[in-house]
Amino acid sequence: MASIERTAYPRFKRIPNSKQLNEIYSPSSQEIMVAHNVARGDASILCFLTLMKCFQRLGYFPPMSSVPKVIVTHIRDCLYLAPNTHPTDSLATLYRHQKTIREFLHVIPYGAHARHLAIESVYKAAQVMDNPADLINVSIAELIKESCELPAFSTLDRLVRRVRTLVNTHFFQSVWNHLRPEEKQKLDQLLEPSRFRSRSDFNYIKELPKSPKFSHFKELQAKYAWLQSLGGVERLLEGVPNAKIKHFAAEARALDRSEIGKFLPPKRYMLLLSMIQRASVHTRDHLVEMFIKRVGFIHKKGREELELLREQHRSKMEMLISVLTDVLQKTNEHLDDAVLGKQVREVLATRGGTEFLLNDCEAISSHNGNNYLPLLWKHYKKNKSALFRLIRSLNIDTTTQNQSLMDALSFLLTNETKRVDLLPASISLSFASTQWRRTVTVKTEEGLFLSRRHFEVCVFSQLASELKTGDLFVTGSENYADYREQLLSWEECKPMVADFCAEMKFTPTSEGFVQQLKDLLTQTAEEVDKNYPNNGQVVINEDGEPTLKRSVRKDSIPNVTDLETTIYQHLPDRNIIEILCNVEHWLQWTRYFGPLSGSDPKLENPVERYIILSFGYGCNLGPAQTSKHMRGLVTQHMLSFVNRRHVTANKLDEAIREMVNCYNLCDLPKVWGDGTTAAADGTKFDLYEENLVSEYHIRYGGYGGIAYHHVSDTYIALFSHFIPCGVWEAVYIIDALMKNKSDIQPDTLHADTQGQSTPVFALAYLLGIKLMPRIRNWKNLTFFRPDKNTVYKYIDSLFSDTIDWELLETHWKDLFQVVLSIKAGKVLPSTLLLKLSNYSQKNRLYQAFQELGRVIRTIFLLQYISDIQLREQITASTNKVEAYNGFSKWFFFGGEGIIAENDPEEQEKRIKYLDLVSNAVILQNVVDMTGILKKLASEGTEFTRSDVAALSPYMTRHIKRFGDYVIDLKNAPDPIDRNMLIAVKEENSS
Incomplete structure (x- = not known):
């Protein structure tokens, strides 16, 4: 049930x-x-x-x-x-x-008609959903929509279970009927111990990819070939919705070999086939990711070798300069030509001779620029066979009309086995950069040819680049699929445009939309120029270089320090488990955890298990250490089992949302902010190297991933992602606002310098989000004029380029097609921003978003440099999220702060467990602080609203982290007192 x-x-x-x-x-x-x-x-x-x-x-x-x-x-x-x-x-x-x-x-009593409506809605939803709670919600929504009385919950539960079983049984039976005897035998063998591996093939399918080393790259290719050899999966799953396949695959991955073997054959085969299908999709993604990283590694080695050669040639260059100096000195002595020629020859002879010096000149000349491309072959050749094998195993195609790279790839595969140095220049190199064309082409007496070795590296380099930008896609992939298929068609978008534009206050035509943008940019620039003499914030010197005046640093107020000290003196000592238990009494947040089937947990003391699990994983103790510190209350296996079978990232998000909603009802956080703004920032967490997420972070040093937090101006964490170090963080900046389902819905988003990408500005604007990042090197960014003939009296030197309004008008439909697809839930912003964050000369979508982003970013930069209050607001908000990073990491004290998981899903869950613990402590602190402030006010202690606004719920001195942990769910806390009825004085009162 x-x-x-x-x-x-x-x-x-x-x-x-x-x-x-x-x-x-x-x-x-x-x-x-x-x-x-x-x-x-x-x-x-x-x-x-x-x-x-x-x-x-x-x-x-x-x-x-x-x-x-x-x-x-x-x-x-x-x-x-x-x-x-x-x-x-x-x-x-x-x-x-x-x-x-x-x-x-005017309500219809629950009877035959209402029951028919409920069954019909659940049957339709069960084609793509599986969780009973979700299906019950669908039936409730349908009955309310049709003005029908709701039956008892048990009635809905029985109805949903019957319909869900009917739908799933239909899918199971369909697959069973299409399976041939030899296919059933092959699937049964997956659960048997393998002759070739130490584990069963079932466990081999679940194995995660390792780091992108060459040996691991080959291992992953071998796994993909083996998965393809299982064959027939797509045929057998035909007609089963992708959402159901994902659910069945997730259920299979959570089971071990003995558990899945206990299911009846139809269900067992459905789970196995679903897991194989999803493993194939993920393996394609991982192969492309490894391919991109291998190509990136080759280029990195080439750049390093060029730098090494430059270092080696430095002494030669100094020697050649000294030779030239000697020759020039001899020339200045005004000798006749015959004597001068003889002395120059003597100088050259003493330095090794003409031929020796010419060789040094050629060596230096060949590596004088930044062209490291000719050096890539030696680092590429070890990867050659694996790269060719990968390209042949994947179905790659283009998303643009430009076929030059695909023609080059076909030409390359045709000539794969040739060992000649030169190939006929019979194809277009328009896909390659100028530097690559110079490197690849060779002129001989017989005509123009292609250097085979450099041509191979060039094609593979461009393939990696265009797979990142979305100019190429891989059939059967997920992360590298054709993004166009995820978008609504323009015919589907057209009826939505008018309502969307009315909601966002956009003009619903291409000409009107562009004119609206142009007017906004013009008006903002003119206003900043007009107010420049009275501004005093930005100073432009005679050379046209702008400088921002720093705001005066505000000293801490003694009253605030005293108030904070007093609060700490009154805060009761608490441990983390006690806090989690208190929040459970208030909110019952553990109700969101449970088996993947959606049924009630069949655990002894499930609430207690879930609290211990959240503490152990949220504080990074892991199952083994948590079990030891709980005095044998739970075993290591039990904690690992519950985490694997009962908790997902989505369920953690729901539990966190419950805490955020409760926090939002309290009065004290409203002194700190109104919830309309949030800030995003990333902080590095250490990982082991043997996984695809882990990358070396240049700024922080060491291998790891980035926890990208979105924190409200009221201090509570709204949403978090765990992303690789090498990904531009701003790609995920909008996702969190789309996934945030809490009562706190900010419309203004602050970030650090990572958030200043033009495509991110463009997408945020279209979605009605005010993106206002803190930009460190703003002077290096380009300001764009609304018109080339526009000249400003004071700020003209800021502008160095002009907006291409014609481009925006041409691609207006493309922009709205994307944003309406996002609003409809067809695609996530990060899916597109991952493509649009890389430069593409082919992708019209990239060009349109880049141009729109230039408009919006220029408007923001003009506001940023002319409004000190805006800069202070941005700084204050980003300081809050940075403070949250330090606050939350304080609770991540186990395992030396290293996330000891190689599974990306488990890594994501660790960050969300940490958010759950951190938000529980923040909520408990606010409840305690509210009571203390009310008590202080009743005792006559005077403090102003500004004093309270300077406080923070990120208090930890009263929290005990170490020792044996005891859980007591019988000790109920006092109910939450949300009302902060404090007699605070206003600032101007005496």
Whole structure:
């Protein structure tokens, strides 16, 4: 049975406050009139109106015994009834009253029609969903939409289980019917011990890719070839929706060999086939990723060799300069030509002779520029066979009309086995850079040829580049698929444009949209130019170089320091498990955890297990150390099992969202911010090297990944990603706002310098997000004029280029097609920004987003340099997220701070476990601080709103991290006091 807490089934979750009572449970005059017409006596009238108001809130009639007393009391007070009046009715009267309420509210009672609607909606949803709680939510939404009464939760649960079983059984049976005997035998053999490996083939499928070393690259290619040899998977799964395949694959990965072997054959084969299909997709992604990294490694080695050669040639260059100096000195002596020639020859002879010096000149000349491309062959040749094998195994195609690279690839594969030095120049090199063309082409007496070796490296380099930009795609991949297929067609977008433009206040035509942008840029620039003499923030010197004046640093206020010290003195000592237990009492956040099947957990003391698990993984102790410190309360295997089978990244997000929503109801955080702004920043976490996520980070040093946090201006963490070090962080800056389902919905986003990419500015603008990053080297960025003929009196030297408005107007449809596809949930912003973050001369989408981003970034830069308050706001917000990074890492004290997981999904979960622990502590601190501030105010301690605003919930001195940990769920904390009724003085009061 699914747990009611994990569904949207309406119920009395918590006691309503006075505002909710007035808004929801106050009967109208018409409702009171109906009650007096139908019911007789005060008790019956009170019962009727209580049923009506509860039905309006819940959608069904609850037992009178389950209605909170505060609701009954409120309705009784609204009717001016005596305090001793209680809602009572006979059973027959109760049925009559329920019928009248349904008729008055125009609600259809739950019967055959409503049951048919529920079954139909669940059956349709079950084609792509599998979690019973999600399916129950679908049925609830459909019944409410059609004005139907909701049945008992158990009725919906039984209905959903029957329909879900029917749908899944249909899929299982379909696959079973299409399986041939030899295919069934092959699938059964996956669960048997392998003759070629130490583990079963089932476990081999689940193995994760290692670091992109050459040996690991070949191992992954071998695994992909083996997966392809299993054959027939796509045929057998035809007709099964991709969402179901993903769910079945995830369920299979969470099981071990013995567990999956206990299922009936139809379900077992479906799980195995789904896992094979997803493993093939992921392996393609990993192969492309390794290919890109291998090519990047080859180029890195080439650059390093060029630098080494330059170092080696430095002494030769100094010697040649001294030779030239000697020759020039001899020339200055005004000797006749015959004597001078003889002395020059003597100088050259003493330095090794003409031929020796010429060789040195040629060696230096060949590496004088930045062209390291001729040096790549020696580093490429070891990878050659593996790269060719990879390209032949993948189906690569182009997303653009330009076929030059695909023609070159075909030409390269045709000549793969040739060992000649030169190939006929019979193809176009338009895909390559000028430097590559010079390196590849060779002129001989017989004509123009291609250097075979350099041509191979050139083609593979360009393949890697265009796979990153999305100019090429891999069929059957996920991360490197054709992004165009994920977008809505323009025919689907066209009906949405008008409403979207009205919502975003855009002009709904290409000409109007572009003119609106042009006017905005023009107006902003003119305003900044006009106010320049009175601004005083930006100073442009005679050479046209702008300089920003630094704001005066604000010293800490003594009152704030004293108040913070006083609060620390009153804060009770707490440990992390105690805090998690308190938050569980308040919110029941562990209800979001449970088996992947969606059923209730069949664990002994599940809440206790989930809290211990969250503590152990959130603090990076891991299952072994957590088990040791819990005095044998749980085993290492149990913790690992629960993490693997009961907790996903999505479930952690839901638990975190519950904490954020509760936090948002408290008064104290509203002193720190209004929730309309958030800041994003990344912090490095150490990883082991043997995985594809781990990369060396130049700025931080060492191997690891980046936890990219989005933190509200109220200090609470809203969302986090775990990304590789080599990825531009801003790619994920918008994803978090799209995935954030909490009550805090910011529309302004601050970031560090990583957030200043033009495509990110463009996409944020189209989505109605105000992107305002802190830009360190803003003077290195280009300011774009609205028009080449526009000249400004004071700030003209800032601008060095002009916007191509014609390009924006031409690709207006492309821009709106992308943003409407994102709004419809067809594609994530990061999926597109990963492509658009790399320069592409072919991709029209990149060019359009780059041009729009130039407009928006120029507008922001003009505002940034002219508004000190804006800069202070950005600095304050980014300081909060940086403070959160340090605060959260304080809890990540286990395992020497290293995430000891090579699975990207588990790495992501570790960061979310950490966020869950951090947010629980923040919530507990706010509850404690609220009580302390109220107590201090009642005792006569004076402090202003500004004093309170300077505080932070990132307090840790009272938190105990080490020692044996004891969990006590029987010790219930006091209820949350959200109201900060503090008599704080205003700043101007005496």
